[in-house]
Amino acid sequence: xxxxxxxxxxxxxxxxxxxxxxxxxxxxxxxxxxxxxxxxxxxxxxxxxxxxxxxxxxxxxxxxxxxxxxxxxxxxxxxxxxxxxxxxxxxxxxxxxxxxxxxxxxxxxxxxxxxxxxxxxxxxxxxxxxxxxxxxxxxxxxxxxxxxxxxxxxxxxxxxxxxxxxxxxxxxxxxxx
Amino acid sequence: xxxxxxxxxxxxxxxxxxxxxxxxxxxxxxxxxxxxxxxxxxxxxxxxxxxxxxxxxxxxxxxxxxxxxxxxxxxxxxxxxxxxxxxxxxxxxxxxxxxxxxxxxxxxxxxxxxxxxxxxxxxxxxxxxxxxxxxxxxxxxxxxxxxxxxxxxxxxxxxxxxxxxxxxxxxxxxxxxxxxxxxxxxxxxxxxxxxxxxxxxxxxxxxxxxxxxxxxxxxxxxxxxxxxxxxxxxxxxxxxxxxxxxxxxxx
Numbered sequence: 001x002x003x004x005x006x007x008x009x010x011x012x013x014x015x016x017x018x019x020x021x022x023x024x025x026x027x028x029x030x031x032x033x034x035x036x037x038x039x040x041x042x043x044x045x046x047x048x049x050x051x052x053x054x055x056x057x058x059x060x061x062x063x064x065x066x067x068x069x070x071x072x073x074x075x076x077x078x079x080x081x082x083x084x085x086x087x088x089x090x091x092x093x094x095x096x097x098x099x100x101x102x103x104x105x106x107x108x109x110x111x112x113x114x115x116x117x118x119x120x121x122x123x124x125x126x127x128x129x130x131x132x133x134x135x136x137x138x139x140x141x142x143x144x145x146x147x148x149x150x151x152x153x154x155x156x157x158x159x160x161x162x163x164x165x166x167x168x169x170x171x172x173x174x175x176x177x
Numbered sequence: 178x179x180x181x182x183x184x185x186x187x188x189x190x191x192x193x194x195x196x197x198x199x200x201x202x203x204x205x206x207x208x209x210x211x212x213x214x215x216x217x218x219x220x221x222x223x224x225x226x227x228x229x230x231x232x233x234x235x236x237x238x239x240x241x242x243x244x245x246x247x248x249x250x251x252x253x254x255x256x257x258x259x260x261x262x263x264x265x266x267x268x269x270x271x272x273x274x275x276x277x278x279x280x281x282x283x284x285x286x287x288x289x290x291x292x293x294x295x296x297x298x299x300x301x302x303x304x305x306x307x308x309x310x311x312x313x314x315x316x317x318x319x320x321x322x323x324x325x326x327x328x329x330x331x332x333x334x335x336x337x338x339x340x341x342x343x344x345x346x347x348x349x350x351x352x353x354x355x356x357x358x359x360x361x362x363x364x365x366x367x368x369x370x371x372x373x374x375x376x377x378x379x380x381x382x383x384x385x386x387x388x389x390x391x392x393x394x395x396x397x398x399x400x401x402x403x404x405x406x407x408x409x410x411x412x413x414x415x416x417x418x419x420x421x422x423x424x425x426x427x428x
Contacts, residue, residue, distance in 0.1 A: 016407070093190075153192070153294065155299045155315050155363055156343070169299075170190065176181055
């Protein structure tokens, strides 16, 4: 292993941020355990050597519980004002995931995403249900409060055939963000 | 108008911003070319014929051998965390091909415009800005809740590329060597091939691999551990802002 040179400006030493992401939105600050995990001693400024499994509870079993039945109708497809100050509701293309077909719908106000809803479509007659009650509007997400959700793309680990990301990206594309 | 062009290729969807219809058609051809050579879903592709034994790799077109060489180079650079060899021995270049297509598409787009963005299945490459007052921005999806964005990466040169890999991927190019340490890794780099390969390598590896990769490679990483920890390089830290800035100042 190469020795890490710790000079004035170390650029990319990795360090743990204690977030506890699977608690989503909760402050979730667990006291960092003293484990001195960081690489590269004495990194400057940021990323001091904390570690800590910032978790409680088991890792997220995820939101995607399969679901039974639900209301009829797929998400409203938006049409809408063009330009990047678009407003309205936009449904992405239906995409395949390991949980079945999924369609993502976003609500946009003045070019910013204010809500995201995931619909899981059953194969029976286009009935749809929400994937998760945790389908929290991303702006309500505390992790994002300081930032506006003005994004033109999403990057995520993709499910089979890239389904979920594809549908969310599709909704963003249709909104013309 | 939205100014967004989308098309399907390689089992995913490509979104283009800032491209004329003519340029978009060229970009589409770039992807089709890669798909034609490297798809293992297309039995007539060059790589499928290598896989079924009807074509020797040594006899494959030079561009295919060059891509294989590039993948091998990344295998060495990542200590084997990234590899173009499937466990069954088949040469699978899907781990680099999408990124290479995006890279080449970028060269096409460069000839046409100063400000553009291309997204393909969660890999993103940009040039310039979204608007005069705003950078191109990419939402990083929550590993556990796909409809939630946990961070926003704002891209500015030279950091022009983002890619994310995760354990949720199936049928992809991650062949893990041990029990997973990370469920998702987002890498921000100057070029999209580096971002894509490193994201794969981080998810395939463990904490030691993560440390080594971030020390050796010029890239920023946001990695989500199975135990709930979030790892970030200083450059990636600004992408996620946590409530009350929990950036753990114990040390």
